[in-house]
Amino acid sequence: MLLSMTGFGAAQLETDAYTVNVELKSLNSKSMDLSLRLPRSLSDKELEIRNLISKSLVRGKVNLTVEISRNKASGTRNKVNRELLMAYYQELEQAAAQVGATSPDLFRLALQMPEVMQTEAAEETVAEDVTWGQVAPVLQNALDNLNSFRADEGKALTNEIVSYIDRIRILLAEVDKHDPTRVEQIRQRIQGHLTEISSSESFNQNRFEQEMIYYIEKLDIAEEKVRLVNHLHYFTETVYLPEPTGKKLAFISQEIGREINTIGSKANDSTIQHLVVEMKEELEKIKEQLNNIL
Numbered sequence: 001m002l003l004s005m006t007g008f009g010a011a012q013l014e015t016d017a018y019t020v021n022v023e024l025k026s027l028n029s030k031s032m033d034l035s036l037r038l039p040r041s042l043s044d045k046e047l048e049i050r051n052l053i054s055k056s057l058v059r060g061k062v063n064l065t066v067e068i069s070r071n072k073a074s075g076t077r078n079k080v081n082r083e084l085l086m087a088y089y090q091e092l093e094q095a096a097a098q099v100g101a102t103s104p105d106l107f108r109l110a111l112q113m114p115e116v117m118q119t120e121a122a123e124e125t126v127a128e129d130v131t132w133g134q135v136a137p138v139l140q141n142a143l144d145n146l147n148s149f150r151a152d153e154g155k156a157l158t159n160e161i162v163s164y165i166d167r168i169r170i171l172l173a174e175v176d177k178h179d180p181t182r183v184e185q186i187r188q189r190i191q192g193h194l195t196e197i198s199s200s201e202s203f204n205q206n207r208f209e210q211e212m213i214y215y216i217e218k219l220d221i222a223e224e225k226v227r228l229v230n231h232l233h234y235f236t237e238t239v240y241l242p243e244p245t246g247k248k249l250a251f252i253s254q255e256i257g258r259e260i261n262t263i264g265s266k267a268n269d270s271t272i273q274h275l276v277v278e279m280k281e282e283l284e285k286i287k288e289q290l291n292n293i294l
Contacts, residue, residue, distance in 0.1 A: 002161070002239060002246075003294040004153030005029065005060040009146025013138045014071070020135055021067045022142040024053075026150070028292045029061040037065045045132050049139070056143045058244055059294055066139070068130050081116050088113040150294065158239060161289050164282045165232055168256070171279045172228060175263065175272050179221065182269040186219060221263050221272075228259040246293035253290060257283055 005028040013020040032054050036046060053062060089110040096106065111117065235252045238245050260283065264276035 001151070001242070002154040002158045003147075003150045003244060004157055005150070005246075005292050005294050006153060007060075007146040007149040009142040009144070009149060011138045011141035011145060013134065017071060018130060019069050019071055020130060020138050021065075021069070022135070022138045023063075023065045024142045024146045025063045026057060026060040026146060029059060032057070032059055033061040035063045037063075039066060039068050041068075041130070042066060042132060042135065052139070053143065056147065059246075064139075066135065068135075079117075080111075084113075085110050085116050088116060154293075157289055157293060161286055162236065162239060164286045164289075165235055167282045168260075168279050169229075169232055171275050171282070172225065172232075175221075175267075175275050176225060178269070178271050178275075179225075182267060182272060185269075219266055219268060221266050224259050224263045224266070228256065228263070231256045231259060244294040246290060249293060250287070250290050253283060253286055 005026060007024075007026040009024040011022050034050055034053060036049065038046065038049070042049070049064070053064065089106060092106045092109055095101075231252060235249065235256065238248055238252060257280070260276055260279045264273050267273060267276070
């Protein structure tokens with residue numbers, strides 16, 4: 001079954017103290033093009049993360065974001081700037097002594113001075129407390145969700161592409177149906193020309209037969225029709241293989257296009273050429289969709 005390269009997957013781990021959010025986005029690409037946004041605490045795991053994603057997703061332009069945040073329920077940390085507190089306290093004590101004021105509330109006043117009590121943003125501290133062993137299962141869940149998304153998209157693409165192949169089969173059947181009429185028209189034209197030239201004094205029977213054989217072989221499309229049928233069967237079989245087949249299908253579509261073009265150029269018939277144009281249109285639709293197939 002086909003897999004789309006477009007996908008989205010997310011997973012989350014929430015505890016009383018922290019939340020881990022992992023998001024993966026994937027678009028089509030000829031190779032693995034991976035961008036990571038990780039907390040500093042996971043920077044030493046970048047190579048392991050890249051290998052894990054490459055093995056699971058194979059191809060695509062992939063963006064990974066890992067965020068670790070402290071939950072509101074865990075609160076924030078208040079930190080006392082002791083040096084600043086002592087400096088304020090000494091200044092207040094000296095000022096009180098100079099004016100002869102009592103100083104029972106100097107400590108409370110010093111605590112209320114600017115920047116003595118500092119609210120610490122604990123995100124980095126939380127990220128450092130969360131281990132790779134806790135993040136890895138969340139990343140794997142996100143990968144599984146993205147692959148599930150790809151599979152769902154692939155089912156729709158499979159039905160669409162197979163419908164285009166079936167349409168080419170129908171058009172090829174029309175070509176096969178019209179081919180005897182084309183051959184008869186060619187035979188009548190040849191007979192007409194034969195009557196004209198056989199009366200000529202320079203007429204060479206042997207040379208004429210050789211050229212006629214060459215001419216008939218040049219216009220014969222029987223082999224191309226057989227090869228095209230085989231390519232269409234092979235394409236359909238490949239679509240339903242379990243492994244990624246996007247590149248193989250692209251190669252088969254090239255062979256299909258080659259046979260269609262040959263039929264059009266050799267047929268020398270307007271009806272068949274119109275059918276060939278329609279087959280090319282269906283093939284272009286297939287090629288467009290194959291750009292997003294893994």
